[in-house]
Amino acid sequence: MAAFFPKIVDKYVQIGGILSTVGAVIGIAVFAYATSPSVLKTGYQPVQPVPYSHKLHAGNMGMDCYYCHYTVYKAAYAAIPPTQVCMNCHAKVKTDSPLLEKVRESYATGQPVQWVRVHKLADYVYFNHSAHINSGVSCVSCHGRVDQMLEVRQVKPLNMFFCLECHRNPAPNLRPVQYVTKLDWTPPNGEDPAVIGRRIIAEKHISPPVNCSGCHR
Numbered sequence: 330m331a332a333f334f335p336k337i338v339d340k341y342v343q344i345g346g347i348l349s350t351v352g353a354v355i356g357i358a359v360f361a362y363a364t365s366p367s368v369l370k371t372g373y374q375p376v377q378p379v380p381y382s383h384k385l386h387a388g389n390m391g392m393d394c395y396y397c398h399y400t401v402y403k404a405a406y407a408a409i410p411p412t413q414v415c416m417n418c419h420a421k422v423k424t425d426s427p428l429l430e431k432v433r434e435s436y437a438t439g440q441p442v443q444w445v446r447v448h449k450l451a452d453y454v455y456f457n458h459s460a461h462i463n464s465g466v467s468c469v470s471c472h473g474r475v476d477q478m479l480e481v482r483q484v485k486p487l488n489m490f491f492c493l494e495c496h497r498n499p500a501p502n503l504r505p506v507q508y509v510t511k512l513d514w515t516p517p518n519g520e521d522p523a524v525i526g527r528r529i530i531a532e533k534h535i536s537p538p539v540n541c542s543g544c545h546r
């Protein structure tokens with residue numbers, strides 16, 4: 330905690346300073362910096378303690394993302410499932426598998442599996458899953474085809490430019506909420522996604538923030 334707070338304060342001071350200096354030049358400089366390759370983490374794929382496969386569970390077996398990431402409709406944070414969720418099946422399935430050793434150990438000791446975080450925004454950016462999911466933005470827009478990944482990796486830049494590109498024109502990226510976890514969903518009868526999106530925008534009065542304080546609070 331001690332190291333955590335001063336870092337955020339630093340960033341706010343930094344951002345605050347930029348906000349008070351009005352001018353397009355600075356805007357462009359910030360934009361260039363925030364989208365420069367050094368802050369693009371696309372491709373990041375850490376090694377996980379258990380070789381859990383989304384391709385097997387979410388892809389082949391067709392498990393809904395919501396079964397494990399069950400907070401996405403109501404919270405900012407997308408929960409990583411506790412070991413109990415795995416044990417719903419693995420108390421009976423593949424009980425001798427060496428690949429599940431750490432899961433059984435976690436269940437026995439009550440110590441969570443130490444999953445390594447893949448996606449991580451800087452602390453000075455506010456992000457909320459439920460605001461996106463309930464508006465009809467699918468996981469696929471920001472995480473790609475997770476249901477085809479053996480190991481999760483970051484496939485979208487998740488930088489300021491990426492966020493703003495959609496916030497300025499969300500229509501093509503919206504779908505009825507019941508399909509947000511169906512990553513391969515396409516509009517029925519070849520309908521234009523933007524037409525569906527504009528309908529959803531009108532119904533729900535959707536207007537994503539494009540001002541600085543919308544994401545830097």
Ligand code: HEC
Pocket residue numbers: 377381383386387392393394395396397398409410444445446447448449468469472475476480481510512
């Ligand atoms: C059986 C449980 C389960 C299901 C179903 C599941 N996940 Fe996961 N998910 C996990 C676990 C465990 C992790 C942490 C380990 C890892 O990153 O692979 C994880 C990690 C992730 C991450 C990376 C989180 C980070 O650290 O940044 C994303 C993104 C993700 N899941 C998306 C999805 C999507 C999209 C679906 C539906 C297509 C889905 N998951 C279905 C269990 C599940």
Ligand code: HEC
Pocket residue numbers: 379380381382385386392397410414415416417418419422423426427428429432
């Ligand atoms: C709905 C049931 C279900 C849930 C929940 C579930 N799994 Fe599985 N998992 C399976 C099945 C079935 C297989 C075996 C598929 C096969 O026959 O190869 C499997 C296979 C595995 C394997 C490969 C084992 C091997 O020896 O090949 C690992 C690792 C694994 N699961 C990890 C997890 C983790 C971690 C979680 C919790 C985040 C989890 N599973 C949740 C059903 C489940």
Ligand code: HEC
Pocket residue numbers: 394395398401405406407408409448449450451456458461462466467468469470471472487509510
């Ligand atoms: C609009 C973009 C966007 C959408 C849509 C989205 N995510 Fe995320 N996701 C992110 C970002 C950004 C992070 C990193 C958040 C942070 O560091 O504060 C993240 C992080 C995660 C994590 C790690 C835990 C966390 O909350 O930091 C999981 C798990 C996850 N997402 C799963 C999902 C699932 C499942 C869906 C669909 C139901 C989904 N995400 C939809 C952008 C998105």
Ligand code: HEC
Pocket residue numbers: 454455456457460461464466470471487488491492493495496499502534535536537538543544
């Ligand atoms: C694919 C489209 C899309 C992407 C990408 C996207 N957003 Fe959004 N965002 C939306 C929509 C739609 C809303 C809902 C606006 C509404 O309800 O009026 C939203 C709302 C928000 C809100 C307001 C939520 C609230 O609780 O007030 C914030 C903050 C936000 N987004 C941050 C981000 C950040 C940060 C990123 C990039 C990491 C991002 N968004 C990427 C579409 C997107």
Ligand code: HEC
Pocket residue numbers: 343344347348356359362363368449450451454487488489492493496538539540541542543544545
């Ligand atoms: C839709 C959300 C969103 C809006 C609106 C937004 N930003 Fe950002 N901003 C981000 C994200 C995401 C990052 C990158 C965070 C990361 O690298 O993890 C970022 C990064 C930054 C950084 C840090 C650059 C760096 O790499 O250290 C500054 C400074 C910044 N933004 C200023 C602004 C200013 C000024 C505005 C208004 C003109 C603004 N932002 C509007 C989402 C947003």
